Amino acid sequence: MTATSDTRAPSGRSAYALGWLRQNIYLVLGVAIVGGFAFIAVFAEAIAPYGADEQNLLFALEGPSAAHLVGTDALGRDLLSRVLIGTRHTLTVALTSVAIAAMAGIVLGLISGFVRGWPGRIIDAAVDIALTIPMMVLAIAIAAVMGAGVVGLIVAISISFTPPIARILRGRVLEIREEDFVDAAVMVGVPAWKIMLRHVLPNASTIVVIEASLQAGQAVLVATALGFLGLGVQPPIPEWGTLLGTGREYLQAAPHIVISPGIAISLLVLGFNLLGDGLRDWLDPRIGA
């Protein structure tokens, strides 16, 4: 390093940072949106002007006003506060389900891609069958069997989101299995399970992270759809889908009730999609659109 290049480094670095930001604008926006919602989820009580269940029947079904920025519902509860506090429920369901789906998908995908013979083939066939069923239909069916509630919702979404992760990981594992460093590990005496965890998975993790963040947006949609149908989180918990569902009854008289949870859902889904696309462009330019 010469002195001249040292003195230039700061401006060069900031130009580089700016270029990076411009190139990864999706990622930046995605992180901002999802991060914003995460912040709201954690500090909802502090931010919300009212409690989630604070009723004031005198102000029921009122439109936006200074006291209630996005209006109130049929029981006079402040909708802004309910949407803010509801962020936690929607986000928790979506993230927990995707985390479970990712873990299950990693196990299944690794085995089906790496282990030759019947264990791989059985998993592969099961994943094939599961993939033919639309995710939403599968989730509704499982939720109906499990019964309404948070646990049923999470189980339904995790099960229906596992096959895509298993499939996408399998493809990558099949690719990595052919790399010489896997043979090299066999030669030095590394057992198969350690090869999977130490050599194959770390090289396949990027694709799982990308897929999981894209799935998180989908999970928000499925969770709120099930809530809307009454199969998800039950009232009075202010989960967004549940808010939509209860607001539907007053659609004629008080359309403002469904607008704020609707916007929140769209924005969060958008955030996760931007995050997933941005991660893909950043981490794995090969598969970029």
Added chain:
Amino acid sequence: MTDARPNTTPLVELDDVVKHFDVRLGAFGGVRGVVRAVDGVTLTIGARETLGLVGESGCGKSTVGKLIARLDQPTSGAVRLNGTDISHLPERRLRPMRRDVQMVFQDPYSSLNPRMTAGRIVEEPLLEHGIGDRAGRRESVRALFEKVGLRATLTTSYPNALSGGQRQRLGIARALALEPKLIIADEPVSALDVSVQAQVINLMERLRNETHVAFLFVSHDLAVVEHISDRVAVMYLGQIVEAAAKTDLFARPTHPYSELLMQAVPRIDRGRQRRSAPVGEVPSPLNPPPGCRYHTRCPLAEDICRRETPSLRTIAPGHAVACHVRAP
């Protein structure tokens, strides 16, 4: 030049080894054909011996290496390591024996896990075989780095920070970690820049002289093979057509195919020479010709060559040829 033939139990023995690959089409497709990658190879590698295995691409020489490494199992025949047939041993029983055979790969990019540091790559074999404690392993890794000419500071680097030559040195260090009796080097320099090739060849030669490890040197580069080998085996379409001490083979190639190969080596001292041009293409191993595999291209081919497969016959001590005409 001493007789390179081993006089005790050879380190590795291949006994009529056959490896066929089924060609299938689609998930439910039946077997559409059989690639006879290795078709009846008998070969020995003695302790401390460097055997060069040469042939055109697709002749099955890499498959032979993989069979000895037990990265693949033969369709039939025996692969003996120190007298034990390893061709169908379960992995659990095989693992302790794997110490004796290590491999250096052709592609220095594919052969190193990009998510592991250089030090960890060399430490892993020691770790898996429970050799040394943490401090001892670190010391061994440092010694191995020095042995292959890598700076000790590179232990914390990831492979993507290393050059092709450094990567191959790292691959050699990994192969040396378990102090094997045999190193299979599958085209170890063909992916490297010419200027680096010589360095890596010299390194392997030095290591061989220091550690007395045996080498199976698989290559299509005859100049390199001539430089490093004690003995050379020539493969054509899945079979060995000639095997002899290096000096014998290069001075008096007997099989017409060996002859053709030797003539293809450029030599400064020979000047311009008439070369017999190779006739035709290598037939597909999917449907190899009957009789002698080489008869379709051989200028000496007779009737018997089209009918009967010649077997390896010893024509001089340590010199075997499979040819009806030259070694009847």
